Amino acid sequence: MTNAPVISVRGEAVLEVEPELARLSVHVQSQERDRREALDRLAERNQRCLDLIKSYGEAVERLETGGLSITPQLKYRRKEGDIRAYQGTVWIRFTVVDFAVLGELVARLGDLERTYVHGPDWGLRHDSEVYKRAARQAANEAVQRARSYAEALGATITGLVELADEGLTRDSRGRPAEPVALMAGYGGAASASADEPPPIDLEPATQVVRAAVEARFTATAPAELG
Known part of the structure; x- marks a missing residue:
């Protein structure tokens, strides 16, 4: 098992959602x-x-x-x-x-x-479900990409070696690196009776949430390459 081929991939998800606050x-x-x-x-x-x-x-x-x-x-x-x-x-x-x-x-x-x-x-809220959804989609993409690589070589995925946020597995010195934060974008400006100012029409800015993971999978030996 220690000599099994390893496929290393990156999975990413980008979601566009409405703001929560x-x-x-x-x-x-x-x-x-x-x-x-x-x-x-x-x-x-x-x-x-x-x-x-x-x-x-x-x-x-x-x-x-x-x-x-x-x-x-x-x-x-x-x-x-x-x-x-x-x-x-x-x-x-x-x-x-x-x-x-x-x-x-x-x-x-x-x-x-x-x-x-x-x-x-x-x-978005710090504990927003959107961040979890983006992380799941990034992990799913990593699995699909690894399977695609394996199929191209006539092999199949047999197990997971490692799955981590992008940048967490190693840094430029080979040490554990800080995880890459999930990110969201911003936007920006303001009711009304006879004596009060009219409400200002504010359009919520779309939030862009990104998640990326790095994964390593073991695979069966590839078929002979012609």
Whole structure:
């Protein structure tokens, strides 16, 4: 068995699927002459923004504050201590999983005072079934390719020696290499009553998911080659 021929192949799968979530960030700002007043305005606007996002319930899966800063603005760049105003900023990050409300939510956020919306960044869940499906298809392709090579030589596949993510079996120095990550692409921009901005029409960007494997199979001895 140790002298059995070995066929080494690569299997790859490329899937194009709809995104499962949209990640966005919001910067809420204030700018006042007095530091305390800047903080108070920032707290009010931040709370208004959070309340709006939370009002969408389960459509928003994740909500977190990414950072906060209060920065003095100088009148003259070369003269320390001459402060003309204080600027406050809060960075909020959240994930929307119901795209039916996304355009409305983004438009309403953008309509808030001193609020800046960035996104959406379309994506898939980390544990998405799409990644597993791509991996299975890549493995199936490796098997089919090995069988095709064996048939071309008048042989048949007899067993599996090794199956791994592409790059995991070895690196340029012969050591175990880091596995190649499965990848997905992105995309990108935002409801409405008489007093609110109209929803922005957002088209989800197609996600491209790739998976690749390396496999080695044992085979029967090939037929004589003429």
